[in-house]
Amino acid sequence: MTAKHRGGGKVATAAQTLPDVDFRHPDLPALDRPAPDLPAPDRPGSDARPPGAGGPRYAGSPSTASPSTASPSTGGPKYAGVPSHVGGPSVGQGPGGVRRSSDSPGRRVARGLGELLLTCGVVLLLFLGYEVWVSNLFAERKQAQVREQLITSWARGQDPLKGQDRRNLPIAKQVALPAGQGFANLYIPVLGKDYVRTVVQGTSDRHLESGPGHYVNSQLPGQLGNFAVAGHRVSKGQPFLNLDRLRPGDSIVVQTARNWYVYAVLGSRSAYLAANKLADPDKREAAVAAALAKPDSQGVRGREIVHPAAVHVIDPVPNHPRAVATRALLTLTTCHPKYSADQRLVVHAQLSRAVPRTGSLLPAELPGGTI
Template sequence: MSTYIKPRRTVRRASFWLGLTMVLAGVGILGYLAWTVYGTTFLSKQHQQDAASKLEAAWGSGHTEVITEFGSAEAIIEIPRLGADYRIPIFAGTSDKVLGAGLGHFSGTAGPGEVGNFALAGHRITHGEPLRDLPKLREGDEIRVLTREKTYVYALTSNGDDLIVPFTSVWVTDPLPDNPERGGVEPEQVEGQRLITLTTCSELFHTDNRMIAFGKLVAEEPTP
């Protein structure tokens, strides 16, 4: 009785193709991750610049907003602490499409300069990452929201990384956010304020929690 032994050459060939397949799979995964983090951000930054330019052109023509492929752009936000060139368009709604081109304005919340809570959302990583540096912001930092006729100047009333909540904590977009945790971070509990809220993911690669920063209107001025 004899035992069949597979030729070494066949074993080596199988090992070679298996190894090559694993290497190619690894390269593909790395390529996908690189595109997700860097590729989408590169494209989104271009979309942000394009939308901001189109919106300013629309203002020059007497319109208050501009319709782009990503939705309706209604304002531009500037945050001096994040750089002189930080100018991000604000779109109506918070769909994935909108957040791929700028900041999203939560439906049903106050508009720029209005009484209530002007609540905004943006990516912290990928897709232009407009709020990646939210943790760098500090109480008192200026947030400028430009519309066709007026620029609304808000000042933060909390640091950018003072408050982290589960993504289900919808109270942060209420007209007057009231933290259910006694003693927690919240705006001054006075009716009739004109507030702004910035929301983004608290971790770079997880979406379970949100980082929140609150601010209040401190000035209005004509848009240049």
């Protein structure tokens, strides 16, 4: 429709299909020019406007800004369709537009503490990532180098043990092995058909980063007494990560330059087989633990969990420092539980047989073995 200003003037046209939406603040004064008298709206959103509304408006369109009276708050001109507070101090600002801080000392302290905890959390995650993954990469590389050096020395006819790993060799002065040198390979079939780790001399942190380490005061493979080996459970190669999976009767095979030594985990094999038939998982696990903990005729258990200071577990007769060794044993130690060093998980095994190495033939306890 078309409307003319009283007294002459421009002609304004409003589209009838678009409802008029008044965006102006109710306290705004009218424009300096009088608006035409339009019919009162008969419903909300009608395109008709009340007198003094300042002319036709369109939905979604900004008001035609024209200077009017000075704003009392800012001293500048006011415009139709613009809220009167625009240009003045906003919420949270004082005179002159200076923002007042709403933070109390307590809030600032809490924010700082939160940022500190977040930073510590990120650093901790990075450290754990290094310990669990990055250190494993470095350790696996060192282990591969040690194994390659050992295989090369065997191929050249060199034996680091100098033939002192004969079965039932009485306890005597140990052969001098340089710290960190590999001298035997350790196979545990229950931990994987391709599980093999080269054992190095020494149990310091530096040596254990290269692989399982031989306790220097314990016996050698095949000797009467106790061939004791330590290894990390988590990080740095984690060779004994799943040592708790060993059960009574499981085979552990040690390879030297001249012989294969097959050890069997101690404990009650019959009790383990009976426990393995239980349907309830909790009862089965408890029965398996009891089978492993059952001592043999010399009081040696298949598995035990001890304090780190319990060094007698690597004696020639474990936990019996005054006893005389009459058989060849193997002891594996690692941290317990996983991701903790509060205790030690200890597994004992007894030598069941030894066979000379013949070319590339493997003992029957290993996959593809025939001897």
